[in-house]
Amino acid sequence: MKHTISVLLQNKPGVLSRVTGLFSGRGFNIESLSVAQTLEKDVSCLTLVTSGDSNIIEQITKQLHKLIDIIKVTDISETEYVERDMALIRVKAESTTRAEVLRITDIFRGRVVDVGAKSYAVEVTGSCGKVQAAVDLLRPIGIQEIVRTGTIAMTRAAK
Amino acid sequence: MKVTGAQALLKCLEEQKVETIFGFPGGAVIDLYDEIMKSDKLTHVLVRHEQGAVHAADAYGRVRGEVGVALVTSGPGATNTVTGIASAYLDSIPLVVFTGQVPTGLIGNDAFQEVDIVGITRPCTKHNYLIKDVKDLVPTVREAFHIAQTGRPGPVLIDLPKDVMAAKVKFPELKPVKMRTYKPTYEPHPGQIDKCCKTILRAKKPVLYIGGGVIASNAHEEVTELARKLNIPVTMTLMGLGGFPGTDALSMGMLGMHGTYYSNMAVAKCDLLIGVGARFDDRVTGRIDAFAPHAKIIHIDIDPTSISKNVKVDIPIVADCKHALSAMNTWFDRSDKFNADEVKGIREPWLEKIKEWKARHPLGYVKETDKIKPQFVVQKLHELTKGDAIITTEVGQNQMWAAQFYHFNHPRAFMTSGGLGVMGYGFPAAIGAQMAARDRVVIDIAGDGSLQMNIQEMATAKQYNCPVKIALLNNNYLGMVRQWQELFYDKRYSATVLDVAPDFVALAEAYGHVGLRATKPSEVVPVIKEALATDSLVLMDFVIDREEGVYPMVPAGKATTEMLLV
Numbered sequence: 001m002k003h004t005i006s007v008l009l010q011n012k013p014g015v016l017s018r019v020t021g022l023f024s025g026r027g028f029n030i031e032s033l034s035v036a037q038t039l040e041k042d043v044s045c046l047t048l049v050t051s052g053d054s055n056i057i058e059q060i061t062k063q064l065h066k067l068i069d070i071i072k073v074t075d076i077s078e079t080e081y082v083e084r085d086m087a088l089i090r091v092k093a094e095s096t097t098r099a100e101v102l103r104i105t106d107i108f109r110g111r112v113v114d115v116g117a118k119s120y121a122v123e124v125t126g127s128c129g130k131v132q133a134a135v136d137l138l139r140p141i142g143i144q145e146i147v148r149t150g151t152i153a154m155t156r157a158a159k
Numbered sequence: 160m161k162v163t164g165a166q167a168l169l170k171c172l173e174e175q176k177v178e179t180i181f182g183f184p185g186g187a188v189i190d191l192y193d194e195i196m197k198s199d200k201l202t203h204v205l206v207r208h209e210q211g212a213v214h215a216a217d218a219y220g221r222v223r224g225e226v227g228v229a230l231v232t233s234g235p236g237a238t239n240t241v242t243g244i245a246s247a248y249l250d251s252i253p254l255v256v257f258t259g260q261v262p263t264g265l266i267g268n269d270a271f272q273e274v275d276i277v278g279i280t281r282p283c284t285k286h287n288y289l290i291k292d293v294k295d296l297v298p299t300v301r302e303a304f305h306i307a308q309t310g311r312p313g314p315v316l317i318d319l320p321k322d323v324m325a326a327k328v329k330f331p332e333l334k335p336v337k338m339r340t341y342k343p344t345y346e347p348h349p350g351q352i353d354k355c356c357k358t359i360l361r362a363k364k365p366v367l368y369i370g371g372g373v374i375a376s377n378a379h380e381e382v383t384e385l386a387r388k389l390n391i392p393v394t395m396t397l398m399g400l401g402g403f404p405g406t407d408a409l410s411m412g413m414l415g416m417h418g419t420y421y422s423n424m425a426v427a428k429c430d431l432l433i434g435v436g437a438r439f440d441d442r443v444t445g446r447i448d449a450f451a452p453h454a455k456i457i458h459i460d461i462d463p464t465s466i467s468k469n470v471k472v473d474i475p476i477v478a479d480c481k482h483a484l485s486a487m488n489t490w491f492d493r494s495d496k497f498n499a500d501e502v503k504g505i506r507e508p509w510l511e512k513i514k515e516w517k518a519r520h521p522l523g524y525v526k527e528t529d530k531i532k533p534q535f536v537v538q539k540l541h542e543l544t545k546g547d548a549i550i551t552t553e554v555g556q557n558q559m560w561a562a563q564f565y566h567f568n569h570p571r572a573f574m575t576s577g578g579l580g581v582m583g584y585g586f587p588a589a590i591g592a593q594m595a596a597r598d599r600v601v602i603d604i605a606g607d608g609s610l611q612m613n614i615q616e617m618a619t620a621k622q623y624n625c626p627v628k629i630a631l632l633n634n635n636y637l638g639m640v641r642q643w644q645e646l647f648y649d650k651r652y653s654a655t656v657l658d659v660a661p662d663f664v665a666l667a668e669a670y671g672h673v674g675l676r677a678t679k680p681s682e683v684v685p686v687i688k689e690a691l692a693t694d695s696l697v698l699m700d701f702v703i704d705r706e707e708g709v710y711p712m713v714p715a716g717k718a719t720t721e722m723l724l725v
Contacts, residue, residue: 010340013289014277014278014281014289017278017281018281021281021282022282025282055467058467059464059468062463062464063464065463066462066463066464068285068286068306068338068340068341069340070340071339071340
């Protein structure tokens with residue numbers, strides 16, 4: 001099963017490599033990974049999507065927590081949470097397909113962020129599944145390039 | 160007043176009460192060595208290979224219950240420490256290893272003797288650092304010593320660029336180390352202790368399974384008290400030997416691949432397994448689904464990642480072993496549910512059963528009149544040293560015979576590379592142990608394959624007058640692999656025959672030591688006696704029965720009850 005794990009870590013050289021090294025060294029899987037600074041400039045937040053049975057996920061969270069530079073590890077899939085993924089997709093946009101590209105972009109509440117002679121670059125934001133759906137619909141038209149951020153996620157506030 | 164980085168580092172070592180370090184110089188650490196020469200408080204032991212420095216520091220720390228310290232230069236000096244660091248990591252041994260580094264301006268340049276040792280050792284250290292600014296030096300060293308010896312201990316590496324050692328800094332005053340991200344749990348959860356003790360009271364067939372954590376946390380007295388109070392038989396991992404008296408009636412010796420018949424049977428049939436500071440490693444469990452299949456499992460460990468990693472645990476207790484065990488002892492002392500006589504009565508049939516297993520298949524070997532049996536040598540070493548020696552081992556058959564037949568009664572008396580299984584560990588470790596305890600008898604129980612992996616330390620032993628005894632169980636084979644080939648590969652001894660070997664007696668003499676040889680069983684005792692009476696390094700070359708095996712043996716991947724016996 002997929003799990004989204006949020007990790008707060010010290011913003012120091014080599015910390016990311018401790019995390020990725022842990023995953024490769026112990027044979028855990030990383031499906032996506034995204035990291036940037038938080039409000040505190042010496043603390044970063046890393047969101048990581050991984051998969052495995054409950055034993056593996058338990059090991060992953062414990063092993064992450066054991067790394068000296070890591071402040072906090074939360075398996076957010078066990079809570080109510082929001083997740084977002086963003087994709088920049090360059091699609092072939094010739095006279096016959098241009099309207100279709102715009103229609104699909106519209107359906108997914110995306111935006112055209114760059115226009116070329118024969119292509120549009122489209123930005124789509126949403127849950128990982130939504131972004132994937134947009135990609136799947138645009139694919140037959142001809143995707144030339146795609147860049148995705150990987151999932152970022154946040155626990156929902158208590159109601 | 161400002162001091163140089165090198166001076167500050169030496170002050171830090173003094174602050175940490177480090178008396179002895181093991182090392183090997185080089186261009187990148189020359190400033191440090193210049194300061195070491197001026198110091199009258201620090202003994203530096205010049206090894207002959209950097210791997211030896213780390214193993215020696217490892218054993219030095221283990222004997223004293225302190226942090227071992229090694230110092231090497233950049234590049235090859237640093238890479239040569241990796242095996243020693245990985246061994247200490249797997250055995251949870253507190254170490255601080257200082258490596259030299261090229262000047263900060265050259266880092267990343269593929270400079271002469273440059274290597275990214277922090278990158279290389281990231282997966283085999285508890286933590287590591289590259290110091291880029293001399294201002295960070297002292298706080299980092301203090302933090303490193305703190306990390307190495309608290310929680311689950313382990314090796315910490317600090318990489319020291321040459322210019323940082325020369326730069327000037329104001330030496331900061333000593334403050335307790337406070338870390339936002341690192342706070343090991345020492346105290347057990349009272350609710351878990353309560354649950355655990357009640358479960359122990361209900362158990363009819365409990366087994367205490369203790370590991371290196373008991374020794375690391377100095378919990379041997381607490382575990383002994385618990386076992387005796389509740390009449391629980393005890394089995395030990397390789398790393399746990401000495402954590403409970405090996406000659407005690409409740410001791411079942413080691414368990415696992417080369418464990419005793421009775422401890423493996425007891426674990427297979429027990430209804431409660433109490434793991435203390437042990438990690439359910441594959442050499443202990445054998446086939447995992449057949450390990451303690453009828454038992455509830457209690458697991459005490461300071462490292463949460465050890466718990467439920469290999470075997471699902473029913474009652475986890477994250478705590479320092481000593482704290483948890485004394486909380487348990489107190490619980491029983493205060494509880495009105497606990498009655499010592501009643502518990503003794505309940506345990507009687509179980510202890511009888513274990514006695515029966517012991518009688519059926521005791522630890523043993525087939526005696527022969529014309530060949531020296533390695534087990535006989537270890538037995539005689541035990542007898543003639545009254546079980547009081549510090550024993551180090553190499554890796555392979557020699558290690559297992561030492562573990563089986565030298566019944567350790569005290570903690571911190573057995574040094575072996577348990578997790579990583581480093582051939583070549585024992586001899587430098589013996590030197591480290593001897594430096595830590597000058598008045599003790601230190602014996603390296605060695606094999607001819609392993610001993611040659613760090614034989615160069617003969618010179619170190621001479622230079623520092625270490626009267627280490629080497630008991631070489633010489634069979635001209637890489638014996639353990641040969642044993643596997645004998646049993647599972649139709650005796651095809653691929654690359655395990657050491658036909659070309661030095662004359663070890665002459666070799667010892669060449670380094671200025673004493674060499675003795677025994678080729679007949681009748682010569683064993685006189686050789687040991689002479690060695691023990693000699694106040695210098697003695698290499699005892701015991702020419703043993705070549706194809707003697709280590710038994711019992713659980714073939715890899717089999718259940719621990721499927722033992723091959725003598």
